[in-house]
Amino acid sequence: MSETVPRPDHASQARIAGVWRRLAAGFYDLLLLAAVWMLVTLIVIVLRGGEAISPGALLFQVLLFVVGAAYYISSWRRGGQTLGMRAWRIRLEKNTGAAVDLRTGLLRLATGLLTIASGGVGLLWLWIDRDGLTWHDRLAGTRVIVLPPGAG
Numbered sequence: 001m002s003e004t005v006p007r008p009d010h011a012s013q014a015r016i017a018g019v020w021r022r023l024a025a026g027f028y029d030l031l032l033l034a035a036v037w038m039l040v041t042l043i044v045i046v047l048r049g050g051e052a053i054s055p056g057a058l059l060f061q062v063l064l065f066v067v068g069a070a071y072y073i074s075s076w077r078r079g080g081q082t083l084g085m086r087a088w089r090i091r092l093e094k095n096t097g098a099a100v101d102l103r104t105g106l107l108r109l110a111t112g113l114l115t116i117a118s119g120g121v122g123l124l125w126l127w128i129d130r131d132g133l134t135w136h137d138r139l140a141g142t143r144v145i146v147l148p149p150g151a152g
Contacts, residue, residue: 014097014145016132017090022144028084033071037064073105089147100142108140115116 003036044053044060053060075082077100081090092100092108100108115122115136122135137143 008094014143016126017144017146018132019126021088021090022123022147023067025082025084025088027089028087030084032070032083035069038062040067069109072109073102076100076105076108077102079141085144089145089149089151090144092142092144095141103122104140104142108136108142111136112141114139115142 020058036052037146040063041053044063045051075085076092080093080100085091094100094104112122115134126132126134131143133143
């Protein structure tokens with residue numbers, strides 16, 4: 001479900017991205033992240049002289065989380081799009097239409113964990129939200145818009 005939300009100048013309109021488009025972009029990003037995580041794992045194993053990483057190694061899990069967080073936040077700050085978002089012509093921006101800064105990116109990532117922890121309820125929330133926003137959009141003051149063909 002998509003709806004139109006006024007831009008800050010009220011001259012143009014932005015269509016909010018729906019659940020399926022967001023999930024498709026997220027799936028693309030997950031494929032990319034899996035490849036990056038495999039590369040990081042290979043590097044760690046090489047640095048350990050071929051010794052396996054023990055299951056549940058907290059430091060290694062933190063490393064993978066930081067790599068993922070860096071991917072999302074740096075993508076959002078540099079143009080508002082991850083590679084998956086580019087493929088599906090959607091962009092993250094502040095509710096004002098401004099670009100996402102570091103603080104907003106960190107807040108959105110942290111609150112996005114609420115959506116994951118709730119089994120996706122925070123994403124499905126956009127179906128009942130009056131502005132078509134997810135929990136993490138609401139809490140971070142962001143929105144995901146659909147770009148017109150040829151944009152982005």
